[in-house]
Amino acid sequence: MLEVNDIVTAYGKIEALKGVDLAVSQGQVTCLLGPNGAGKTTLMMTIAGILRPKRGSIRFNGQDIAGKPARMIVEQGIVLVPENRLVFRDMTVEENLMAGAFSRSDGKTVQSDLEAMYERFPHLQERSTQYAGTLSGGEQQMLAISRALMARPRLLLMDEPSLGLAPLIVEDIFRIIRELNDEGMTVFVVEQNARMALQVADHFYLIEQGKVVFDGTPGEMEEDEVIKRAYLGKKI
Amino acid sequence: MDDHLIQVLSNIGMITFIALSAYVLLLTGEISFGQQAFFAISAYASGIATAMWGWSFWLGLLWGAGVAGFAAFLLAWPTLRMRGLYFAIGTLAFAEMVRLIFEVFHYQIEIDGEMVGPNGSEGFRGIRYIFENNISEFQYMMIIYALLASVLVFLFAIERTRVGAIFRMLGEDELLAEMQGVNRTYYKVMATVIAGLIAGIGGALFAHMNTYVEPKIFNVMLGVHSLAYGLIGGLGTALGPLIGVSLDIGLLESTRMFTGYRMVVFGGLVAILLIFRPRGLLDEEAVHAIRSAWRRKTPSTRQQSEIDAPD
Amino acid sequence: MVDFVQNTLDGFFIGSSYALLAIGFTLIFGVMRRLNLSYGPSIMLGVFAGTMIYIQLEAGLVFVACATVLGAVLAGIYVERICFWAVGRGAVLASMVSSFAIWMQLEELVTIFFPERTYAFPPLGDFSLEFGPFFIRGAHLVMFLCAAVLTVLLHLLLYKTRFGLALRAVSENPLAAKFMGINTGLVVFSAFALASAIGGVAGFLIASADQQITPLFGLWATFKGLIAMTLGGMGSIPGAIAGGLLLGIIEAQSTWYLGAEYRDLVAYFVLFAFLVFRPGGLFGQRLATQNRLSMQRV
Numbered sequence: 001m002l003e004v005n006d007i008v009t010a011y012g013k014i015e016a017l018k019g020v021d022l023a024v025s026q027g028q029v030t031c032l033l034g035p036n037g038a039g040k041t042t043l044m045m046t047i048a049g050i051l052r053p054k055r056g057s058i059r060f061n062g063q064d065i066a067g068k069p070a071r072m073i074v075e076q077g078i079v080l081v082p083e084n085r086l087v088f089r090d091m092t093v094e095e096n097l098m099a100g101a102f103s104r105s106d107g108k109t110v111q112s113d114l115e116a117m118y119e120r121f122p123h124l125q126e127r128s129t130q131y132a133g134t135l136s137g138g139e140q141q142m143l144a145i146s147r148a149l150m151a152r153p154r155l156l157l158m159d160e161p162s163l164g165l166a167p168l169i170v171e172d173i174f175r176i177i178r179e180l181n182d183e184g185m186t187v188f189v190v191e192q193n194a195r196m197a198l199q200v201a202d203h204f205y206l207i208e209q210g211k212v213v214f215d216g217t218p219g220e221m222e223e224d225e226v227i228k229r230a231y232l233g234k235k236i
Numbered sequence: 237m238d239d240h241l242i243q244v245l246s247n248i249g250m251i252t253f254i255a256l257s258a259y260v261l262l263l264t265g266e267i268s269f270g271q272q273a274f275f276a277i278s279a280y281a282s283g284i285a286t287a288m289w290g291w292s293f294w295l296g297l298l299w300g301a302g303v304a305g306f307a308a309f310l311l312a313w314p315t316l317r318m319r320g321l322y323f324a325i326g327t328l329a330f331a332e333m334v335r336l337i338f339e340v341f342h343y344q345i346e347i348d349g350e351m352v353g354p355n356g357s358e359g360f361r362g363i364r365y366i367f368e369n370n371i372s373e374f375q376y377m378m379i380i381y382a383l384l385a386s387v388l389v390f391l392f393a394i395e396r397t398r399v400g401a402i403f404r405m406l407g408e409d410e411l412l413a414e415m416q417g418v419n420r421t422y423y424k425v426m427a428t429v430i431a432g433l434i435a436g437i438g439g440a441l442f443a444h445m446n447t448y449v450e451p452k453i454f455n456v457m458l459g460v461h462s463l464a465y466g467l468i469g470g471l472g473t474a475l476g477p478l479i480g481v482s483l484d485i486g487l488l489e490s491t492r493m494f495t496g497y498r499m500v501v502f503g504g505l506v507a508i509l510l511i512f513r514p515r516g517l518l519d520e521e522a523v524h525a526i527r528s529a530w531r532r533k534t535p536s537t538r539q540q541s542e543i544d545a546p547d
Numbered sequence: 548m549v550d551f552v553q554n555t556l557d558g559f560f561i562g563s564s565y566a567l568l569a570i571g572f573t574l575i576f577g578v579m580r581r582l583n584l585s586y587g588p589s590i591m592l593g594v595f596a597g598t599m600i601y602i603q604l605e606a607g608l609v610f611v612a613c614a615t616v617l618g619a620v621l622a623g624i625y626v627e628r629i630c631f632w633a634v635g636r637g638a639v640l641a642s643m644v645s646s647f648a649i650w651m652q653l654e655e656l657v658t659i660f661f662p663e664r665t666y667a668f669p670p671l672g673d674f675s676l677e678f679g680p681f682f683i684r685g686a687h688l689v690m691f692l693c694a695a696v697l698t699v700l701l702h703l704l705l706y707k708t709r710f711g712l713a714l715r716a717v718s719e720n721p722l723a724a725k726f727m728g729i730n731t732g733l734v735v736f737s738a739f740a741l742a743s744a745i746g747g748v749a750g751f752l753i754a755s756a757d758q759q760i761t762p763l764f765g766l767w768a769t770f771k772g773l774i775a776m777t778l779g780g781m782g783s784i785p786g787a788i789a790g791g792l793l794l795g796i797i798e799a800q801s802t803w804y805l806g807a808e809y810r811d812l813v814a815y816f817v818l819f820a821f822l823v824f825r826p827g828g829l830f831g832q833r834l835a836t837q838n839r840l841s842m843q844r845v
Binding site: 262267314315317318321322324325326328329330332333336337339340357456457460463464467468496497498499500502503504506507508510511514515 | 582584629633634635637638640641642643644645647648649650651653654655656659766770773774777781808809811816818823
C-alpha cells in the first residue's frame with residue numbers, strides 16, 4: 001500500500017534520513033522502532049508532507065506522493081496522529097473533531113462519523129463542549145486519534161502514541177490500535193515502547209541513524225534484543 | 237572637503253552609534269525599539285553639562301554616556317523577563333516615556349541674559365561648546381570617526397572573547413546557554429548597558445553638532461530605523477550597522493538620488509533584499525566565507541586566527 | 548464624579564475604534580506570530596483612497612467607506628505577499644523590518660500623491676445626545692455601534708463557519724492544522740485580508756469622526772493597535788476589545804485630570820507596567836506562557 005524508496009531528508013546540511021526503504025501492506029499493523037534521534041519522526045513528517053525529501057520516492061497505492069503538500073496527502077487518505085498529540089487546546093472537543101474532518105466535503109456523513117466517534121470513545125462525548133486543553137493526557141490522545149479518524153483515512157500514521165502516558169492508558173491505546181486494525185484499518189506506528197508495539201505488529205522495522213537496519217516479523221528476532229536496540233541502537 | 241560632504245559623513249557616523257547599540261542587543265537575540273531613549277538621555281545630559289554647568293566637551297560626553305549607561309542598567313532589570321516581541325514593545329514603551337518626559341521637562345538658567353536649558357517641547361537650544369571653542373566641522377567629524385573606530389574595535393575585540401561567544405549563544409538559544417551554565421542575567425544586563433553606553437556616545441555627539449535638540453527627534457522612527465540598519469547591513473559583523481546607515485543616509489539621502497521617491501525605491505529594495513538575505517548583506521555565513529578566504533590568502537596569520545575563531 | 552463618568556464614556560467610545568485596530572493586529576499576530584508594522588500605513592492608504600473619491604468625485608459616505616476598506620485590503624495583501632509570504636519561515640525579524648521598509652514606502656507614496664498636510668474626510672453622524680449631565684457625540688456613537696456589529700459578525704465568522712474553524716486551528720497550532728489537511732498558506736492570506744478589512748473600517752470610522760486625515764495616521768494606527776493589543780493580551784480577540792477600551796479610557800482620564808501632554812505618557816506607563824507584571828495582558832496570560840519558547844528567538 002505504502003512504499004518508501006531510498007528517502008533522504010535533511011535539515012540544512014545534516015541528513016536525518018539517509019536512504020530509507022520500507023513498505024506498509026494493506027490491512028496490517030506495521031511498526032517502526034528505534035532509539036531517539038534515529039529519524040522516526042522525520043520519516044513520519046516526510047510521509048505526511050510536512051518535510052520535503054531531498055531524494056527518493058514515496059508511493060501510495062502506486063502514486064508518487066513524495067514532496068506533495070500536506071493537504072493533498074490527507075486527501076489521498078494518509079492521516080497522521082502527531083507526536084505529543086497536538087490537540088487544539090483552546091478549542092472544544094467537538095471542534096477538534098470537526099477540524100479533523102476539514103479535508104472532507106460530505107457534510108452529512110461527517111455528522112454520522114462524529115456520532116460514531118462518540119460511541120467508540122464515550123469519554124469524549126461527556127466532554128464534547130470542554131476545551132481540549134482541560135483533558136488528561138490519555139483523553140487527549142484518544143481525541144487526537146479520533147480527530148485523525150474523522151478524516152476517514154485509508155492509512156493511519158501514529159507517531160509515538162504512548163509517549164508520556166501511564167501504563168494502563170498505553171494498554172488502552174494499543175487495544176484501540178488492534179480494534180481499528182480488526183476493522184480493516186492499515187496502521188503504521190512509530191514507537192519507543194517496543195514491548196507493546198511488538199504485541200500488535202504484523203511486521204516491524206528497526207531504524208538507526210537514518211537507515212533501516214532490520215526488517216521482519218515479531219518472531220524473527222529475540223524480543224529482548226529488539227527492545228535493547230529500540231532504546232539504545234546496536235552500538236551497545 | 238566641502239561642507240555638505242562633511243555634514244553627511246558626520247551624520248552617518250552619529251547614527252551608526254545608535255544602530256550599533258541596537259545591533260549589540262540583536263546579537264543577544266533581543267529586538268529593541270527603544271535605543272533612541274539612551275541617545276536622547278545623553279544628548280540632554282551632555283548638553284546640560286557643557287552649556288549650563290560649563291563642563292568641557294569630553295567631560296560632558298563621558299557624563300552623557302555614563303548617564304545613558306546607568307539608565308540602561310536600570311531598564312535592564314524590569315525588561316529581563318520580557319522576551320521576543322514583549323521586549324520590543326517594552327523598550328518601545330520605555331523610550332516613548334523618556335521622550336514624553338522630555339516634552340514636559342523644564343530646567344533653565346540665565347546665561348549672558350539668555351535662558352538656556354531644556355524647555356519642554358520647545359527643545360533645548362544653545363549647546364554651543366563646539367563653536368565657542370572653534371572646533372571646525374572637519375575636526376568634529378574626525379572626533380566622531382575616532383570615537384566610532386574605538387567603539388568598533390571594542391566590539392570586534394568583544395566578539396573574539398568569551399563574552400562575544402556568550403552573547404551569540406544567548407541569541408541563538410537562551411535555554412541551551414543557561415543549561416551550559418551561562419549566567420543569563422549577568423550577560424543580558426551587560427549587553428543592555430554596553431548598548432546604552434554606545435547610544436549615549438552618539439547622543440552626546442549629536443547634541444553638540446546640532447547645538448539644538450528637541451524631544452520629537454527621538455521618536456520611535458529613529459529607533460526602528462536604527463534597528464533596521466543593522467539587519468540591512470547584516471548581523472554577522474559590527475560593520476553591518478555602518479553599512480546599513482551608509483546605504484540609507486550616504487547613498488540615498490545625500491546624493492539626492494530619486495528625489496521625492498527615495499523611500500519608495502529604498503523601501504522596496506530593502507524588502508526584496510530581506511527576501512533573499514533575511515539576516516542582511518553581511519550575515520554570519522558571508523562573514524565566515526570572507527574570513528576563510530582572507531585566511532587562505534595570508535597563511536602567516538593562519539595559526540593565530542584558528543585559535544581566535546574556532547569553527 | 549460626573550467628570551469621571553463622562554471621561555469614561557468618551558474613552559469607551561473612542562476605545563471602540565482602538566479595539567477594532569487591535570483586533571486586526573491580533574488576528575495577524577495570531578496566525579503568524581509576527582509583527583506587522585505596516586498595518587497602520589496600509590489602513591492609511593485605504594483612508595486616502597476614500598479621501599480621493601470624496602474630494603475628486605464627491606462620492607457619498609457608502610462609496611467612501613467601500614473605497615477605504617478596499618484600499619486597505621489591497622495594501623494589506625501587498626504587505627503580506629512581500630513581507631511575510633515571500634520571507635522565509637524562520638525569519639521573524641526580517642519580516643518585521645521588511646514591514647517597516649514597506650511602511651516607509653507607503654507613507655512616501657501617499658505624500659507624493661497628497662502633498663498637503665491634511666485632507667478633509669466626510670463626517671459621520673453630525674449630531675449629539677444628552678442624558679442628564681452626560682454628553683455623547685453622534686460620531687462616537689456610530690463608531691461604537693459599527694464596532695459592536697463588526698465584532699459580532701467576526702465572532703460568528705470565527706465560531707460558526709468552516710473558515711473560522713480553520714483560522715482558529717492555524718492560530719493555535721499551524722503544524723497540527725497542516726496535519727488536518729488545512730491549507731495554512733491560504734488561511735494566513737485570508738486572515739491578513741480580513742484583518743486589513745477590519746482595519747479599513749476602523750480607519751474610516753476614525754477619519755470621519757476627526758473629519759480629516761494626515762499621512763501621520765499610519766504611525767498613529769500602528770502604535771495604538773499595538774498598545775491596545777498588548778494591554779489586552781497578544782493573540783486574544785476578547786483581549787483586543789478589552790485592551791482597546793482600556794486604552795481609550797486611560798487616555799480620556801489622564802487628559803482630563805493631568806492634561807493632554809500627559810495622555811500618552813500615562814498610556815505608555817500602564818503598558819510598561821503590564822509588560823513587567825502581567826505580560827499576557829488582560830486576557831492572554833496562558834497564551835503568553837504557552838508561546839514562551841516560540842517568542843524567545845525572534
